[in-house]
Amino acid sequence: MAFVTIRDIAQEAGVSVTAVSQILHDKGRFSQQTRELVRQTAERLGYVPDQRARAMRSAATQTVGLLVPDLRNPYFADMVSSMEEELYRRGFTTLIGSYGERVDRQDAFLRSLLGQRIDGAIVVPQGGLSQGLQLLIERKLPLVFVDRLVPGAENVPFVVSDPKPGLEEALERLAGLGHRAIGFVSHSALGSFSVNERAKAFSAAIRERIPGGTGVVVDCNSTVESRSSALERLNNAGVTAIICAYSPDAITMLGLLQERGIAIGDAVSLISFDDIEAFRLMVPQVSVISQQADAMGRLGVEMLIRRIASGTEVAAHTHYVPTVLHMRGSCGVAVV
Amino acid sequence: MAFVTIRDIAQEAGVSVTAVSQILHDKGRFSQQTRELVRQTAERLGYVPDQRARAMRSAATQTVGLLVPDLRNPYFADMVSSMEEELYRRGFTTLIGSYGERVDRQDAFLRSLLGQRIDGAIVVPQGGLSQGLQLLIERKLPLVFVDRLVPGAENVPFVVSDPKPGLEEALERLAGLGHRAIGFVSHSALGSFSVNERAKAFSAAIRERIPGGTGVVVDCNSTVESRSSALERLNNAGVTAIICAYSPDAITMLGLLQERGIAIGDAVSLISFDDIEAFRLMVPQVSVISQQADAMGRLGVEMLIRRIASGTEVAAHTHYVPTVLHMRGSCGVAVV
Known part of the structure; x- marks a missing residue:
């Protein structure tokens, strides 16, 4: 044995490993018997304090947990893939989970993750401060939230997309094409912080960028019926362009419009959040407000690795990644 | 505390937990001091031997590892999602990894997985019997391979798609539309068992289903140049219909054909393996030979759970899931 680590002491x-580390640092609550056992073992094996740093490094698992709402949603599949690549490049293995946008599955994964050997976690959370998220925070696991903020968990670092720049550019471009009445499709049932932020940003941006224009906000959920009814309401309100906050809604709505023979980019213009591959493959190609999933993923990894190094007592920061508009064939001159 | 488990003893x-379990069963190599500590703690907490079975049950991790080549490929994102749902329904948590079709990343994940607390693993492997896969087999971890067979690992249960039924139906339907010269795009650089099987099945099926017809097999890799060159060769060979073994190739080729103004479903017909959402969203919709990713995923889970229950000494079986053709707008009457 070249040198003795706390892992060796723990095994012997x-x-x-945590117990050894805490006892050698006079921390934790252990019986006198356990403390003596650890100290005697450390002495017997010849453990010396100046190896502490090296021992702590080798005790790191170099493994990170990563939880996203839904891998069938290409936006999250993209984000997860770029995070995994970046973590691999930095010597970490990634354990991924997804939870079908269901809080019970999210919390089951998080509880299970705490039983694994990990150094930290990156989570795209659902809804509020659930039991599973609370557990992660209480255990002082290095943690970063991405894409969605959890109210009440402001001491966790957070990477979020800023919907404003992309939305403002979209409204300016639509105004330039003659659109005055713009529809916005929200999806409040998702309980997603970032999706809800987009609706707020839309209402503010339309006042600034299309003075005298009309913004019509409708809400839908994940059923075809609800999306069809949202389209109907926008049509009745006389909008000529639609912005979707959540890309799965846009995909269904584009299908519904095509079924009804309504020409996209002509009779109606459409822009969706999320720069997913499907939107580039469709004819016409669909304009998007990109959240730059790759950039967000890489930034999330950067922040987690810093958090692992600095500990969870350091103040947390929120980082905003600006959205960017990609204008494509699904937008055309307004037909009034 | 309703009853005392080995977990409680370990914590106290x-x-x-392993140390407690081994010491209470007179196994393992621990110092006399550790043995006494555990036995005294067990006695103090009121642990009784007839709780052994219950304690061992609670020591099962109910966690499964799941490794796929690429989450950006919607075929694997679909498969992983249905496996994860099925595992959750049966009370298991899933730790997912992906490896960008790179053997070094595959093996790094597998080595890391062996350091975690898991009951078994489902793997879509890359290439041959790598070091990481060998390690998994040697450790006698309950294991199932899905989608791709590993030569030399025939003692591992295996779920595979049978390309024959879907391919034969595709050739019959194309023959009915007047196609006599059919191109087939393989992707041997992937080192994928199932993708290679499709090329073999194509050559056999064309002899049977289009007697006197011509089958032209070209190979490409993941670059646009190589895919463009494969298209060129098929065009020069005078084919009127193309079957792609690997859906990312089809996506690029459809883009190239549209760029060049070649009407899909008219000037050329195209069918791809993999029933992914993008193919249903494109105009015209793309015909597919579906491997029924959901069915394969559920069967893989079923087989793994049986393997966990029965142990790895039981003989392994291979299960074939038949492919199914979905004919759509990308196929039309042959233009000769």
């Missing part, structure tokens, strides 16, 4: 004494 | 004594 049959106690956990 | 500051030792690992």
Whole structure:
């Protein structure tokens, strides 16, 4: 044995690595018997304090947990893939989970993750401060939230997309094409912080960028019926252009419009959030407000690795990644 | 506390659950001091031996590892999602990894997985019997391969798609539309068992289903140049219909054909393997030979759970899931 690490002591004494580390630093609550066992084992093996730093490095698992709402949503598949690539490049293995936008599955994964050997976690959370998220925070696991903020968890670093720049550019371009009445499709049932932020940003931006224009906000959920009814309401309100906050809604609505023979980019213009491959493959190609999933993913990794190094007591920061508009064939001159 | 488990003893004594379990069964190599600590703690907490079965049940991790080549490929994102749903329904948590079709990343994930607390793994492997895969097999971890067979690992249960039924139906339907010269795009650089099987099945099926017809097999890799050159060769060979073995190739080729103004479903017909959402969203919709990713995923889970229950010494079986043709607008009457 070249040098003795706390892992060696833990193995020899049959106690956990955490227990050894805490006892040697006079921390934690252990019986006198356990403390003596660890100290005697450390002495017997010839453990010396100046190896502490090296021992702590080698005790790191170099593994990170990564949880996203839904891998069938290409936006998250993209984000997860770029995070995994970046983590691999930096020597980490990634354990991914997804939870079908269901809080019970999210919390089951998080509880299970805490039983694994990981150094930290990056989470795209659902809804509020659930039991599973609370557990992660209480255990002081290095943690970063991406894409969606959790109210009440402001001490966790957070990477979020800023919907404003992309939305403002979209409204300016639509105004330039003669659009005055713009529809916005929100999806409040998702309980997603970032999707809700987009609706707020839309209402503010339309006042600024299309003075005297009309913004019509409708809400839908994940059923075809609800999306069809939202389209109907926008049509009745006389909008000539639609912005979707959540890309799965846009995909269904484009299908519904094509079924009804309504020409996209002509009779109606459409822009969706999320720069997913499907939107580039469709004819006409669909204009998007890109959240730059790759950039967000890489930034999330950067922040987590810093958090692992600095500990969870350091103040948390929120980082905004600006959205960017990609204008494509699904937008045309307004037909009034 | 309703009853005392080995987990409670481990926590109280500051030792690992494994150490408690081994010491209480007179196994393992621990110091006399550790043994006494565990036994005294067990006695103090009121642990009784007839709780052994219950304690061992609670020691099962109910966690499964799941490794796929690429989450950006919607075929694998679909498959992983249906496996994860099925595992959750049966009370398991899933730790997912992906490896960008790179053997070094595959093996890094597998090595890391062996350091985690898992009951088994489902793997869509790349290439041959790599070091990482060998390690998994040697450790006798319950294991199922899905989608791609590993030569030399025939003692691992295996779920594979049978390309024959879908391919034969595709050739019959194309023959009915007047196609006599059919191109087939393979992708041997992937080193994928199932993708290679499709090329073999094509050559056999064309002899049977289009007697006197011509089958032209070209190979490409993941660059646009190579895909463009494969299209060129098929065009020069005078084919009127193309079948792609690997859906990312089809996506690029459809883009190239549209760029060149070649009408899909008219000047050329195209069918791709993999029933992914993008193919249903494109205009015209793309015909596919579906491997029924959902059915394969659910069967893989079923087989793994049986393997976990029965152990890895039981003989392994291979299960074939038949492919199914979905004919859509990308196929039309042959233009000769």
